[in-house]
Amino acid sequence: MVTAALLAGPAILAAGGEEAVHHSDGGVLASGAWLIVLVPFVAALAITLFGKRLPRNGAELAVGAVAFVAVYGTVLLFSTWMGDGIVYEGAVTIGQFGGFEVEWAWVVDGLSIMMFFVVGVVSTACFVYAVGYMEGDVRPTAFFASFTLFAGAMLMLVSAANLIQLLIGWELVGVSSYLLIGHYWEQKENSSAGMKAFIVNKIADIGLMIGIIIAGITVGSFTLSTIMDKVEESDAALDDVAVVVAVLLFIGAMGKSAQFPFHVWLPDAMAGPTPVSALMHAATMVTAGVYLIARMFPLFEHMAPDALTVVLVIGTITLVIAGLLAIVQDDIKRVLAYSTLSQLGYMVAALGAGAYTAGLFHLFTHAFFKSLLFLGAGSVIHAVHSNNMSDMGGLRKDMPRTFWTFIIGSAALAGVPFLAGFFSKDEILASFNEGGHSIVFLLGVITAFITALYMTRAVSLTFFGEYKGDGHPHESPAVMTVPMLGLAGGAVLVGYLNVPGFTSSFYNLVTTRSVSHELLGEHATSFDIMALGVGFLALVLGIAVGYRLYYRDAPTQKERDRLRIPVLWPLLENKYYIDDLYMNGIVNPVKGPIARFINWTNSYIIDLVVNLAGLFTKGLGRFVYGGLDQRGIDLAINEVGAGAGFLGGKLRYIQTGKVQQYAGALFAGALVLVIGFWISIT
Amino acid sequence: MTIAQFLVLSAAMFSIGIYGVLARRNAVLVLLSVELMLAAVNINFVAFGRHMADPIAGGQVFALFVITVAAAEVGIGLAIVLLIFRNRASANIDELDALKW
Numbered sequence: 001m002v003t004a005a006l007l008a009g010p011a012i013l014a015a016g017g018e019e020a021v022h023h024s025d026g027g028v029l030a031s032g033a034w035l036i037v038l039v040p041f042v043a044a045l046a047i048t049l050f051g052k053r054l055p056r057n058g059a060e061l062a063v064g065a066v067a068f069v070a071v072y073g074t075v076l077l078f079s080t081w082m083g084d085g086i087v088y089e090g091a092v093t094i095g096q097f098g099g100f101e102v103e104w105a106w107v108v109d110g111l112s113i114m115m116f117f118v119v120g121v122v123s124t125a126c127f128v129y130a131v132g133y134m135e136g137d138v139r140p141t142a143f144f145a146s147f148t149l150f151a152g153a154m155l156m157l158v159s160a161a162n163l164i165q166l167l168i169g170w171e172l173v174g175v176s177s178y179l180l181i182g183h184y185w186e187q188k189e190n191s192s193a194g195m196k197a198f199i200v201n202k203i204a205d206i207g208l209m210i211g212i213i214i215a216g217i218t219v220g221s222f223t224l225s226t227i228m229d230k231v232e233e234s235d236a237a238l239d240d241v242a243v244v245v246a247v248l249l250f251i252g253a254m255g256k257s258a259q260f261p262f263h264v265w266l267p268d269a270m271a272g273p274t275p276v277s278a279l280m281h282a283a284t285m286v287t288a289g290v291y292l293i294a295r296m297f298p299l300f301e302h303m304a305p306d307a308l309t310v311v312l313v314i315g316t317i318t319l320v321i322a323g324l325l326a327i328v329q330d331d332i333k334r335v336l337a338y339s340t341l342s343q344l345g346y347m348v349a350a351l352g353a354g355a356y357t358a359g360l361f362h363l364f365t366h367a368f369f370k371s372l373l374f375l376g377a378g379s380v381i382h383a384v385h386s387n388n389m390s391d392m393g394g395l396r397k398d399m400p401r402t403f404w405t406f407i408i409g410s411a412a413l414a415g416v417p418f419l420a421g422f423f424s425k426d427e428i429l430a431s432f433n434e435g436g437h438s439i440v441f442l443l444g445v446i447t448a449f450i451t452a453l454y455m456t457r458a459v460s461l462t463f464f465g466e467y468k469g470d471g472h473p474h475e476s477p478a479v480m481t482v483p484m485l486g487l488a489g490g491a492v493l494v495g496y497l498n499v500p501g502f503t504s505s506f507y508n509l510v511t512t513r514s515v516s517h518e519l520l521g522e523h524a525t526s527f528d529i530m531a532l533g534v535g536f537l538a539l540v541l542g543i544a545v546g547y548r549l550y551y552r553d554a555p556t557q558k559e560r561d562r563l564r565i566p567v568l569w570p571l572l573e574n575k576y577y578i579d580d581l582y583m584n585g586i587v588n589p590v591k592g593p594i595a596r597f598i599n600w601t602n603s604y605i606i607d608l609v610v611n612l613a614g615l616f617t618k619g620l621g622r623f624v625y626g627g628l629d630q631r632g633i634d635l636a637i638n639e640v641g642a643g644a645g646f647l648g649g650k651l652r653y654i655q656t657g658k659v660q661q662y663a664g665a666l667f668a669g670a671l672v673l674v675i676g677f678w679i680s681i682t
Numbered sequence: 683m684t685i686a687q688f689l690v691l692s693a694a695m696f697s698i699g700i701y702g703v704l705a706r707r708n709a710v711l712v713l714l715s716v717e718l719m720l721a722a723v724n725i726n727f728v729a730f731g732r733h734m735a736d737p738i739a740g741g742q743v744f745a746l747f748v749i750t751v752a753a754a755e756v757g758i759g760l761a762i763v764l765l766i767f768r769n770r771a772s773a774n775i776d777e778l779d780a781l782k783w
Contacts, residue, residue: 657782659775660712664704 023109023512026086029079030108034090036072036116037106037159040065040152044145051141056131062144063127066151070120076113081505085110085512089161089225105161107224110512114360115158115291118367121490122283123151125483129375130275132479133382143183143273150176154284158291162222163212166292170208170256173285174201180280181272193268200265204255208292211248214241224295228515231298239303246300246307249292250314257289257344260318264579266341267325270333270387274378277333282340282374283367290347290363294510297356298519312352316440319345321576323450327457328572331387332377335458339413340370342447346428349440355431356521357507361498362428364506365420368490369412375484376406380462382480383473389461391469398473401481403463405488410459412491414452415539420495427500429535430528441531445538452542460550500524688729695722709763709773713756720752 025031043065051058080086091105106112130147134140153176157169174197182194216222218241219230230238238245253259258266269281280286293300293311300308322341329335343366350359379402384392396403412419415426425448432441467473475481498506507523574580695718702715724745731741767773 652783655781655783657779659778660704667700667704 023085023087024083026076026079026083026088026108029076030086030088031090033072033076033088033108033116033159034092034104034106036069036120037152037155039068040148040155044148044152047141047145047148051145057140058144059127059131059134059140062148063124063131065148066120066123066127069116069151069155070124073113073116073118073120076108077117077509080110080113080509080512085508086113087512087514089514091161103162105165105223106159107161108159109514110509111291111294111360112158113512114364114506114509116155118287118364119151119154119158119284122367122371122487123279125487126275126279126283126371126375129278129378129480129483130273132477133275133378134273137273139183143180146176146179146183147276147279150180150280150285154288157288161224163216163224163227164222166224166295167209167212170252170288171205173256173280173288174198174205177201177269177280177285180276181269183273183276184271187271190271193265193271197265197269200262201255204252204262207248207250208252208255211245211252214248215245218245225514227296228298228513231302232515232519234302242299242303243307246296246304247310249296250307250311253289253292253348254314255289256292257286257348258318258341259289259314259344259348260321261578263318263322263341264575264582267334267337267575270331270337274333274374274381277337278371278374278378281337282370286340286344287347287363287367290344290351290359293348293351294356294360294363297351298515300351301354301356301519301521308352308354310352312349312437312440315345315347315349315352316443317345318342319349319447320443320450323447323454325572325575326454327450330390332380332389332392332458332462333374333387335389335454336370336373336377339373339451339454340366342451343370343413346425346444346447349444350428350431353431353435353437353440354521355428355435357498357510357523358424358427358431360510361506362421362424364497365412365424365491365494368487368494369409369420372405372409372484372487372491373413375480375487376402376409379476379480379484380406380473382476384469385471386469389458392462392467393465393469394463394467395473396463398467399463399475401475402484405481405484406463407459408488408491410455412495414455414542415448415535417536418495420491420493423495423499426527426532426535427498427524429531430500430524433528433531445534448535449538449542449545452539453546456543456546457550460546500528501526685729685733688725692722692725692729695719695725707774707776709766709775709778710760712775713759713763716759717752717756720748724748 043061047058047061051061054060076086086108087110088108089105090108091103093101093103095102127144127147130143134143137143150173153169153172155169157166157173160166160169178194178198181197182191185191185194212222215227215238218237219227219235221227227238255262266281266286270277272281300311319342322338322345326335326338326342329338343362347359347362347366350362379399380392380395381387383395383399383402386392408419412421415422429441429444429448432444497503497509501524504523511520511523513520571577699715699717699719699722702718703712706712706715727741727745727748729741731739731745734741763773766778770777
């Protein structure tokens with residue numbers, strides 16, 4: 001129904017980039033878009049302060065805030081489609097320090113509206129789901145406060161009109177991710193996972209920060225539209241540093257979007273509650289890096305094609321290695337985490353191949369079906385109280401709604417025709433093929449095969465065969481299944497927004513920007529038969545192999561896996577030893593010898609200095625007290641006092657009490673004065 | 683009569699007064715001696731006032747003031763002496779040394 005409106009509604013068709021497209025400023029809808037950012041932040045603050053006193057521990061505020069964002073994002077989306085496309089930049093000056101003005105600026109254009117819509121809709125689904133999932137949790141208020149803070153931070157990031165604000169949103173997203181991964185911090189590995197995510201992200205963020213500083217200083221402004229103008233003008237100063245800036249920004253994106261070699265944090269981040277994994281570690285937060293590359297895409301495309309090659313290579317490595325790892329995981333959330341890595345690799349590689357729309361389209365569709373898969377996994381975990389697929393099996397009968405939505409999500413992810421993932425993945429494969437990247441195309445197809453394989457495996461082990469866990473699993477409540485049904489609808493329908501040759505709504509949306517169309521790439525007008533055919537073949541093969549290997553003999557899965565892939569197995573089971581490499585190559589040397597050396601320095605050198613200083617001060621104090629104060633100053637004061645006492649003791653006998661003696665003294669004194677005067681006059 | 687005669691008289695009275703104040707033991711007589719000294723001063727005031735032909739009679743005015751003050755002083759003094767006598771059955775000034783060291 002919605003799709004029908006979208007197919008019929010969009011009036012603007014791809015202009016091809018030659019003629020200037022006139023955009024509207026969006027009126028009050030765009031100038032009020034700051035509300036989208038502010039409302040979640042205010043809600044997060046309110047939950048922190050008053051959440052515990054509310055009947056549902058603040059969940060109602062959280063859901064209200066993100067529902068507002070979803071409605072606002074949807075209204076913006078439709079108004080940009082119905083009109084000429086909104087491009088608007090608003091700013092409020094927060095403070096002025098000399099010549100330096102601090103402003104909070106927000107940009108409303110096709111790209112940010114797309115992100116508002118995704119973040120709003122997926123957040124609403126995940127938040128509503130979380131109300132059911134977090135029932136009886138130890139810290140629901142803290143959870144919803146952090147979760148809402150995340151929504152605000154993510155919207156701050158995608159609405160940022162300048163790089164500084166983007167960085168603030170970027171870091172706040174990292175903070176809320178840290179808080180939520182470590183939500184169950186009573187277990188050491190959960191808080192360690194949070195720290196791992198934060199530290200790995202932080203290392204990558206240094207690249208982002210340096211890139212932003214170089215770009216800002218070179219251009220003289222941190223405002224994105226100014227930088228884009230310079231790109232369009234082919235500014236010489238920016239051209240000199242463009243590759244460096246692009247690579248540094250990409251390093252930041254590699255951290256947030258968990259690209260090789262920064263991918264290690266994402267699987268561990270599954271320690272957080274499942275709604276967090278669904279929203280942050282599948283749909284939104286990890287796409288921040290993809291968003292950043294897309295936002296800066298003209299810079300990459302026009303000035304730094306070499307950096308784009310780096311993007312392509314990194315994306316390709318990630319999509320292959322993560323896909324392979326997803327095959328051997330037993331933890332269902334980790335299967336999905338590695339799958340997310342692999343799909344992020346597709347998005348990044350697509351952008352690296354110059355396919356701006358394809359990369360973003362995959363981001364868009366992936367947000368729906370991957371968050372759906374995570375919510376389904378959470379529903380299963382909720383029912384069997386275990387993350388491991390070796391404790392599941394046969395759940396299709398007990399949990400029909402979860403089963404069917406999970407099937408839809410898996411099919412969309414694997415790229416079954418006419419579901420969302422089919423269109424977006426096909427477009428990416430087509431962009432590899434048409435761009436002449438034959439190796440990347442081949443690896444992309446192989447990974448499509450792997451994707452179908454591991455999703456078939458996950459579905460088989462979870463929903464088919466015999467139930468291997470304890471107790472009786474039951475379907476989750478409606479508060480959890482309804483959001484899943486909604487997202488399943490999205491996973492079916494959103495692919496139709498960008499069918500080559502038929503619809504171009506998505507292309508029109510994400511190219512509605514202040515830069516000209518040439519810098520954002522062309523729109524595919526027909527299916528690439530080669531990509532379509534090979535992709536479909538990979539899908540069918542993947543499902544077939546998965547069915548053959550995993551459908552029948554689920555109970556003894558792990559042992560048989562070990563026998564089937566003898567060479568690859570140890571490598572995969574140990575995650576290519578990358579975590580061990582980091583642990584033994586970086587973490588242990590740092591915390592071993594270096595820490596010991598610093599400890600030694602501390603206890604023998606610094607402590608020595610401190611102790612000597614202490615001893616000296618102590619001696620000085622003793623001298624000052626005993627020698628100077630007690631024997632010098634106090635003695636003098638005591639002697640003066642004793643002298644005064646002694647003198648007073650002697651002199652008091654003058655005071656006889658006899659009036660006549662006093663009178664005699666008086667007269668004698670008067671006489672003395674008289675004689676004195678007399679002598680002085682004569 | 684010359685001024686010297688008055689001054690000699692006055693000096694003699696003042697000296698007798700000092701002697702009385704310092705040597706007498708009876709508190710009443712001490713007060714009496716003080717009155718004598720004040721009278722000597724009054725004689726001096728009047729004599730000098732006449733001698734210098736003061737047009738506003740300052741010497742006489744001051745003598746009148748001194749008489750007034752002396753009357754008040756002797757009134758208070760006698761009252762104190764009376765109270766001391768009542769308390770201690772003695773007006774002997776030598777014994778009044780309660781304020782010594």
